[in-house]
Amino acid sequence: MGDNSSNLVNCPDTKMSGIQLSDQRDQILVPSYILKRWQRITTLIAKSLNVPACFVVREIDNHLKVVSGSENGAQEEIGYADPLGQGSYCETVISENVSLLVPDAEQDPKWCNNPDYLNDGLRGYYGLPVHWPDGSAFGTFCVFSDERLEVAADHQELMELLRDSLQDNLKQIFLQQTLENQNEFLKILSQTDGLTGIQNRGAFIEAGFIELKRCLRMKAPYTLMMLDVDHFKFINDRYGHAAGDVVLQWLCRKVQENLRDTDIFGRLGGEEFGIHLSNTDEDEAFLVASKIVDVIGSTRCNWENIDIPVTISVGLHQGLGNDETGIADVENLLGDFMNLADQALYRAKEKGRGRVESSS
The missing domain is CATH 3.30.70.270 (Reverse transcriptase/Diguanylate cyclase domain)
Structure with missing residues (x-):
């Protein structure tokens, strides 16, 4: 991690066979108990890496929205949303489906004009893509720093393991949503005349x-x-x-x-x-x-x-x-x-x- 160049690492396919979310994604809510779990995870990472903030960022309604953050000052950012199209760190992670390490945007010609650095002074970034069960993008699991950021290999591995935990939570959310949808469908089916489509x-x-x-x-x-x-x-x-x-x-x-x-x-x-x-x-x-x-x-x-x-x-x-x-x-x-x-x-x-x- 001694140079100033950013590192992009392709991420594996996370698709669960047979699952299709299509246009349902933006309508699926993350339950509060899951968000509390994510807060503990982000807080653990922020303390472990000694960074100001760790976030879970969601792509929703053509925006990148902070849905969970570490307890050390990042809570005030929860709910904040930036429109897509600005070329931010997180947007790059999502659009290219890669993990991204930017040790120091100030010294990196590729990132020195990035809005996260120019507008917010965030020099260091490390982020991983987070996926829904069908392999489509949920968002990112990331850390920011206003100083140069070093992320050791064992810390990267820890974040990957915790990112997998986030994705397991998304599988749980999706399966619960699917069950609710199926129950609602069966209820409607039980009340509908099969030939005409009106009430039975x-x-x-x-x-x-x-x-x-x-x-x-x-x-x-x-x-x-x-x-x-x-x-x-x-x-x-x-x-x-x-x-x-x-x-x-x-x-x-x-x-x-x-x-x-x-x-x-x-x-x-x-x-x-x-x-x-x-x-x-x-x-x-x-x-x-x-x-x-x-x-x-x-x-x-x-x-x-x-x-x-x-x-x-x-x-x-x-x-x-x-x-x-x-x-x-x-x-x-x-x-x-x-x-x-x-x-x-x-x-x-x-x-x-x-x-x-x-x-x-």
Whole structure:
């Protein structure tokens, strides 16, 4: 370490087979207990090398951000971020995927105009790249000095070992994030109808309990709408079940295009669907239902260049408002709403289909 030249050392591939982080990286948070562990590590290195500061720096949102630092005065730098593109020590480590030792920028033509030296007077630097489990850049593990910096071979080895510990922590964070994402995905999957992508029966009923409770608390009107594809068996028999599936998917897209953001749409089974309309009285619900019936009836579902005519029948039931029904009865109350809306739907079928009927 006797000369003034900087040293660049290529780093090994750290990629874990099969793991892809892609655009998730910036959204992954480092837990506080990991940051505390990193603080102990950076403090150990700063004391061992007798340098003013040791940092863990993260590349995030096109910036280099200090996420952890040693206790000997470096804590005030935590959270500080520099934009990429300035050619700093850490940026070189990340962009070239190398460890970098700059003993003395003041005496080094390559580094004497570096912003870390010119702006902050940091003459000495030693940094190692830190990677996510997929091999992409997390940031750096580094030390700075305002004096000439000598880093003995055993200290370099110590930093490499501790850098590996940081990367093990990142594997732990990623696996935990992956598990949470998988659990969330499975939850969504369990609530989604596989054919149409809308809520399945269980999720729709659960949402109904929530909406009923909300409307009861607010003394607001609530309407349940039930709709059914007319002559769906004929569609399946004439065009085939594959065509029938396409019809249901097309229907759901058309219905969703004509619902409000607050309306909740679900498949109850087969060709029968339901819609929760909170804070909606019967007149408003009737307008929504009529619009959907008209849209479906005035267009055609195209399947393999065949235009399939589709109509739907709708039944609805509105209640609550100033009703004094107790929240404890919400399960039975939703059952009553579904029965009354279903009866209205049956009357729509009896009266010729392709129409809306109310329970009142």
